[in-house]
Amino acid sequence: MHIAITGNIGAGKTTLAELLAAHYGWEVLYEAVDGNPYLADFYADMPRWAFNLQIYFLNSRFAQMKKILVSQQANSASPGSQAHTMVQDRTIYEDASIFARNLYQDGTMPERDYFTYRNLFENMMSMVRPPDLMIYLRADLPKLRKQIQKRGRSFEQAISNEYLGNLNQLYEEFAGSYNLGPLLILDVNALDYANKPADFAEVIRQVDARMSDVSR
Numbered sequence: 001m002h003i004a005i006t007g008n009i010g011a012g013k014t015t016l017a018e019l020l021a022a023h024y025g026w027e028v029l030y031e032a033v034d035g036n037p038y039l040a041d042f043y044a045d046m047p048r049w050a051f052n053l054q055i056y057f058l059n060s061r062f063a064q065m066k067k068i069l070v071s072q073q074a075n076s077a078s079p080g081s082q083a084h085t086m087v088q089d090r091t092i093y094e095d096a097s098i099f100a101r102n103l104y105q106d107g108t109m110p111e112r113d114y115f116t117y118r119n120l121f122e123n124m125m126s127m128v129r130p131p132d133l134m135i136y137l138r139a140d141l142p143k144l145r146k147q148i149q150k151r152g153r154s155f156e157q158a159i160s161n162e163y164l165g166n167l168n169q170l171y172e173e174f175a176g177s178y179n180l181g182p183l184l185i186l187d188v189n190a191l192d193y194a195n196k197p198a199d200f201a202e203v204i205r206q207v208d209a210r211m212s213d214v215s216r
């Protein structure tokens with residue numbers, strides 16, 4: 001199975017992916033931050049590096065989708081064996097519908113670059129299957145800010161409220177119109193699953209409920 005976690009910068013996707021993986025015995029597919037050759041430059045000069053960064057993320061996310069597809073094919077080739085589940089920390093859909101779109105809409109990415117990007121994305125989409133379950137972590141700006149600060153990556157500290165707020169708006173639109181499969185929305189403003197076992201138990205309860213729908 002393929003489980004995906006979606007949500008804004010600092011929403012807590014990586015932490016949740018790791019907790020779920022430990023609980024269910026899943027494999028985590030991480031977002032490439034360490035070793036990302038563009039991310040720090042992008043935050044320092046967005047117009048210069050927007051297209052480069054989007055192509056980098058699109059390619060790395062597509063590579064993950066290929067890995068998931070190969071695993072799903074192996075699972076269906078040996079139906080008796082234990083199914084391998086992967087949990088993905090952010091999806092290819094967010095790159096296009098949220099990050100790249102935002103950069104185009106706010107004038108950071110020129111139209112021709114955005115159109116080239118979209119054409120590449122649409123081509124890739126013909127090879128991509130949506131996740132069996134999408135988990136959206138909804139968080140308001142103060143919560144995101146707090147977590148970005150706590151994580152302390154120097155290049156993320158200058159992210160503006162406007163950038164974060166625009167992304168949040170697009171995330172809400174994305175979640176509101178998502179129709180590619182089951183979607184579980186977790187309001188993480190009120191949840192501290194990293195530190196409170198009762199909150200994590202509540203997340204598990206909700207994931208279990210959705211997973212039983214999915215596997216039915």
Ligand SMILES: Nc1ncnc2c1ncn2[C@@H]1O[C@H](COP(=O)(O)OP(=O)(O)OP(=O)(O)O)[C@@H](O)[C@H]1O
Binds near residue numbers: 014032033057096156
């Ligand atoms: N398509 C994209 N365009 C621009 N920036 C991106 C894109 N995808 C990811 N990023 C940035 O890369 C970094 C990813 O960091 P990380 O994997 O820790 O995720 P995060 O979004 O901060 O998640 P979380 O705190 O929820 O785990 C963030 O600064 C994020 O905004």
